[in-house]
């Protein structure tokens with residue numbers, strides 16, 4: 001619902017205008033002067049400000065500079081063309097002469113608000129393009145990816161919170177953007193925030209905003225990213241990293257639709273859809289007391305789990321070809337093909353960094369390539385499968401244990417030793433020391 005502030009000193013006109021706008025579904029606030037508007041309201045939080053030009057104290061146009069881009073509609077007195085022109089020069093979105101016709105006012109307000117929506121959309125689109133996210137370009141035919149697509153389609157039209165799970169680089173942000181694109185909110189912005197990338201002491205004010213003087217260095221009030229996503233979608237990547245205080249504020253946003261800036265006693269209403277993602281086991285973080293269980297239960301209503309790349313079977317080759325074409329286009333190189341040995345290598349490798357790692361390997365190969373083919377050497381990946389990386393870096397022993405347990409049924413002992421870069425004797429000795437006996441006899 002769009003929020004409009006009326007700044008008008010004549011109570012009769014103010015009330016009439018308020019009723020008119022409320023009848024058309026707008027949420028309306030009032031002030032009698034520019035000073036009052038500034039003291040009592042958070043101007044950038046409105047979608048439109050309608051101000052009378054002639055007010056006690058400062059003129060209505062003085063509010064334009066304080067609105068941080070929120071459009072201002074100026075009401076001028078009948079016949080005063082010069083003041084209308086001056087208002088436009090000062091940055092007003094439009095002007096309307098008093099006494100105004102009700103239909104005309106509703107029309108002008110509707111037009112300014114739809115222009116604002118378009119502008120926000122364009123800004124969101126611009127940042128999308130900058131990040132190069134092909135929202136609808138998701139490759140995936142395997143059963144697990146088909147299940148992912150089915151869930152995206154099912155959950156998108158609802159307003160339910162979504163939790164996306166998957167190893168790093170599996171496409172979690174891409175899924176979040178697809179959910180937003182297929183939702184009723186698609187013409188409002190999606191604001192993507194990586195919780196792990198913001199220092200812990202800044203995250204609350206980045207997300208929820210702060211008031212002037214809320215902490216040292218807070219020289220001006222600041223609107224947080226949650227408010228910026230109002231009407232649209234907030235995508236919190238790596239939500240498992242959110243500190244406890246921010247978790248509590250976020251819960252309030254989800255439960256009550258309310259937000260309180262850091263250092264403020266004032267509560268604002270916000271309407272966001274939350275999509276969260278993590279590569280961590282959130283349930284375990286709840287058990288460890290690091291993540292609030294009530295927030296976890298709200299988030300997990302709808303889960304979408306992305307399979308790691310090594311479990312996507314035939315998709316791997318198609319995805320590699322798709323990403324190769326994308327890299328060639330981006331780098332302005334003629335289209336290239338994958339040599340059969342490169343395809344075999346890609347299939348054999350465990351891709352701990354998933355799609356992003358594959359994308360990077362292909363991009364590097366395109367840059368290095370002189371011909372029209374990507375050979376295994378250009379991919380510069382080890383041609384032995386590896387266990388996936390876990391959250392913590394693996395110790396050598398743990399690496400060894402996982403590798404053996406994962407591959408011992410498929411490989412002979414000789415092959416296993418060769419891939420681990422050791423002799424059969426060393427493999428046997430290490431098995432004994434770590435207590436990983438052989439499951440069956442291999443030659």
Ligand SMILES: Nc1ncnc2c1ncn2[C@@H]1O[C@H](COP(=O)(O)OP(=O)(O)OP(=O)(O)O)[C@@H](O)[C@H]1O
Pocket residue numbers: 132133134137138139140166167168169170171172173174175237279319322355356359
């Ligand atoms: N199914 C897919 N089809 C095509 N491209 C994909 C697919 N999945 C991921 N990608 C590409 O892989 C890259 C990584 O995807 P994305 O950033 O969505 O992963 P992520 O899981 O959010 O990563 P992280 O956990 O590191 O935040 C992006 O460039 C994305 O376009």
